[in-house]
Amino acid sequence: MSDIKQPGADGIIRMEAVNKWYGQFHVLKDINLNVRQGERIVLCGPSGSGKSTTIRCINRLEEHQKGSIVVDGTELTNDLKQIENVRREVGMVFQHFNLFPHLTILQNCTLAPMWVRKMPKKEAEEIAMHYLQRVRIPEQAHKYPGQLSGGQQQRVAIARALCMKPKIMLFDEPTSALDPEMVKEVLDTMVGLANDGMTMLCVTHEMGFARTVADRVIFMDKGEIVEQAKPDDFFDRPQNERTQLFLGQILH
Amino acid sequence: MTTHQFKPDLPPPVATVGVYAWLRANLFSSVPNTLLTLVALYLIWLIVPPLLSWAIFQATWLGDSREQCTPSGACWLFIEQRFGQFMYGYYPPELRWRVDLTVLLAVVGAAPLFVARFTHKLRYGIAFLVLYPILAYCLLSGGMLGLEHVPTTQWGGLMLNLILATVGIAGALPLGILLALGRRSKLPAVRVVCVTFIEFWRGVPLITVLFMASVMLPLFLPEGMSFDKMLRALIGIILFESAYVAEVVRGGMQAIPKGQYEAAAAMALGYWRSMFLVVLPQALKLVIPGLVNTFIALFKDTSLVYIVGLFELLNSVKQASADPKWLGMATEGYVFAALVFWIFCFGMSRYSMHLERKLDTGHKR
Numbered sequence: 001m002s003d004i005k006q007p008g009a010d011g012i013i014r015m016e017a018v019n020k021w022y023g024q025f026h027v028l029k030d031i032n033l034n035v036r037q038g039e040r041i042v043l044c045g046p047s048g049s050g051k052s053t054t055i056r057c058i059n060r061l062e063e064h065q066k067g068s069i070v071v072d073g074t075e076l077t078n079d080l081k082q083i084e085n086v087r088r089e090v091g092m093v094f095q096h097f098n099l100f101p102h103l104t105i106l107q108n109c110t111l112a113p114m115w116v117r118k119m120p121k122k123e124a125e126e127i128a129m130h131y132l133q134r135v136r137i138p139e140q141a142h143k144y145p146g147q148l149s150g151g152q153q154q155r156v157a158i159a160r161a162l163c164m165k166p167k168i169m170l171f172d173e174p175t176s177a178l179d180p181e182m183v184k185e186v187l188d189t190m191v192g193l194a195n196d197g198m199t200m201l202c203v204t205h206e207m208g209f210a211r212t213v214a215d216r217v218i219f220m221d222k223g224e225i226v227e228q229a230k231p232d233d234f235f236d237r238p239q240n241e242r243t244q245l246f247l248g249q250i251l252h
Numbered sequence: 253m254t255t256h257q258f259k260p261d262l263p264p265p266v267a268t269v270g271v272y273a274w275l276r277a278n279l280f281s282s283v284p285n286t287l288l289t290l291v292a293l294y295l296i297w298l299i300v301p302p303l304l305s306w307a308i309f310q311a312t313w314l315g316d317s318r319e320q321c322t323p324s325g326a327c328w329l330f331i332e333q334r335f336g337q338f339m340y341g342y343y344p345p346e347l348r349w350r351v352d353l354t355v356l357l358a359v360v361g362a363a364p365l366f367v368a369r370f371t372h373k374l375r376y377g378i379a380f381l382v383l384y385p386i387l388a389y390c391l392l393s394g395g396m397l398g399l400e401h402v403p404t405t406q407w408g409g410l411m412l413n414l415i416l417a418t419v420g421i422a423g424a425l426p427l428g429i430l431l432a433l434g435r436r437s438k439l440p441a442v443r444v445v446c447v448t449f450i451e452f453w454r455g456v457p458l459i460t461v462l463f464m465a466s467v468m469l470p471l472f473l474p475e476g477m478s479f480d481k482m483l484r485a486l487i488g489i490i491l492f493e494s495a496y497v498a499e500v501v502r503g504g505m506q507a508i509p510k511g512q513y514e515a516a517a518a519m520a521l522g523y524w525r526s527m528f529l530v531v532l533p534q535a536l537k538l539v540i541p542g543l544v545n546t547f548i549a550l551f552k553d554t555s556l557v558y559i560v561g562l563f564e565l566l567n568s569v570k571q572a573s574a575d576p577k578w579l580g581m582a583t584e585g586y587v588f589a590a591l592v593f594w595i596f597c598f599g600m601s602r603y604s605m606h607l608e609r610k611l612d613t614g615h616k617r
Contacts, residue, residue: 061514080522087520098515102533102613111529112519144613164519 012037012168012199013058018067020053027053028064029223037167040200042210042231045220046246051203054220055170058201059090072167088116091161095173097153099145105132105156106141109163117164124163131159135189151182155189162193169193171202207251211235219243307587318578330581331588334572338588341408341563347400351411354391358384381422404482408563410592416486416554416564421547423490428497429536433527435502446498453495458553461488466560485557493550500542504535537611544604548597555593565589 011034020028027050035041043051056062057069060076060083069076071086099108109128113119119127132138135155137148145153154174161169171190175183187209194200194213204210210217210231217234219227219242227240235251238244279289310325321327331338340348361380364370392415395401407415434446453461465488466481508531516526536543558567569585572578 059518061518084520084522087518090518092515092518094511094515096509096511098509098511100512100515100530100534102537112521115525115529116520116522146613161519 010037011035012072013201014068014070015054015057016068018054018057018064018069020050020057020062020064020066027223028057031067031225033218033225035168035199035201038197038199040194040198040213040215041202041218042214042216043201043203043218043220044205044207044210044246045226049220050223051218051220052172055172055201055203058168058170059087059092061092088164089167090170091164091166091168092170093154093157093161093172093174095177097145097150097157097177099153099157099160101145104142104144105137105148108145108156109160112160112164127165128159128163131162132156134162134192135159149182150178151185154178154182154186158186158189158193168199168201171200171204173203173205175204175206205250207235219246221246318581326584326587327581328584330572330578330584334568334578334585337409337572338565338568339409340411341568342406343402343408343411344400344406347394347402350391350394350399350402354388357387357391385419385422404480407482409568410565412482412557412562412564413551413554416482416489416557417547417551419486420489420493420550420554423486424493424497424550425543427490427494429501429532431494431498432501432505435498436505450495450498453492454499456492458489458492459556459559461492462556462560464488481560482557482562485560485562489550489554493546493553496546496549497543500539500546501532501535503542504537504539505531507538508534537608540604540608540611544600548600551596551600552593565592 013033013035015031015033018028018031018033019026031050031054033054043054045051053062057064057076058071064076072089074082074086076083076086099105100111103111106125106128109132110119110121110124113124113127114121117124129138129141132141135158137152137155137159140148140152140156145156148156158174174190175186178186183206187206190200190202190209191213200213202209202214214231216228217231218225219234219238219240221242227234227238227243229239234243235247238247280286305325307326310322312321312325312327312329315321315329316333318327318329321329336345336348340351343351361384365373365377365380370376390396390399392407393402393404431446431450434442435450437443437446462485465484469484512530512534513526516530521529555564555566557564558570563571566589569582569589573580573582573585
């Protein structure tokens, strides 16, 4: 299928023969995916292809019914303790930001470190300010999410996830709900993160972003991984017919 | 340099501002509108002057016996003479300072919570909520620290309404929140228990609950074992109102977007922390109007305990107007009771509006 070496047992995320159904509907069909530490993966595909569901299985926002998922050495089962252990190490950024509107930006960022990592307030605030600086909005720390623009909110959401010092970051269409002029500021933040060596899985339609930072691009359709390749191969020499069709539709 | 002078502003057209224009725009804009205005004015003229004359101008305000009252006006002497009974019921007059002190402690104790600059609100609030009820109970009931014991059968008047309402709210709110969480739980057993509880208590009238608590419950308890009548009524009120609070809170939780639950879960907050740090703060803020509505109803419902023989404000008025010395003074008594209830309910309503504005962080865009 491709010349990419699939990482073996050393992968930080290992999905083996993962299947999922919504009632009768088979959303994920035998997904096999191994992710190396520090690898940057972009998932793309038409809507309803199961790409969001795949990454939501990695932090158990969705349950899988068959197969196994091992994240950072911990297998995801019904054991709540295990699930929480995985979620501590996996940060997630959502399409609709999902900031907590009743808390200030700073409180959004310190909530999980203080309550999950039991960090003292002062230390949590220092870390929060550090990451807010990195996403370039420290001056908004005491405002509420409702007072910020969409792009700013999404950058806060990234900072909020980073405050837990995760080993893996999941991005679920982070720029799809943004006005066009705000897409760049969020992508720039993500590129910065990628350059620091963060393990990233990103569902996105931003093919420019995929070309720039991805180590591997995965194309999904109808619940299956159809093709995966390095970005250059993926965009210039797509092998599968469905991939060619999809790329033809989004890259004019 | 040229100097120039502006012409003075023209006065606004007469027909668009001022009293005359307002009248014309709002009261006499058309023939039907004019007719309605006239009918309304006639009704006001019919009702308001006699009412004012009865309640204020012809009323008797000073004196010490009903003989001094004019028959054409209200006799407020009745209220003045029996004011103690209306406020404290049969609480011994020489011990009523203890009730006053309890109220004073509540006001003084709660005051720091309303000072914006005070920073340890949460810790202080919890301490207050734990210590104050103990202190209040000691003061009101006595029987310790050299205070004379006053059984709850002697508690009455507005004091009893306020005790039932505040303890009722303090008990029903946390219980209702737990029931709301239980009704949305993923665990079938928890859900069934909560749904059954809520549907049972919502399905029976409060008056039945009170009646059962006071008449039927002693029949089921072993001989010689009985507990306080007021306490029984209070537990009945708490269980009954918690079902209503639960449904109001559940409504608020359903309005919280799924993304909030997911974001909380994704940062490993776990069930209880997700609920208490993320979902409930938002849900409760959303349902302030509904909660206050329930609490206002609860406060008014406390007057129902008269059917189990407790002397709250309304029952005290009834008792006092049955006194041969003041026969026929029931109207004054009930007007007074209505006014007292209205003041408290209106106060709650205004406070809830203030709270809504204060807690609004402007995320509803």
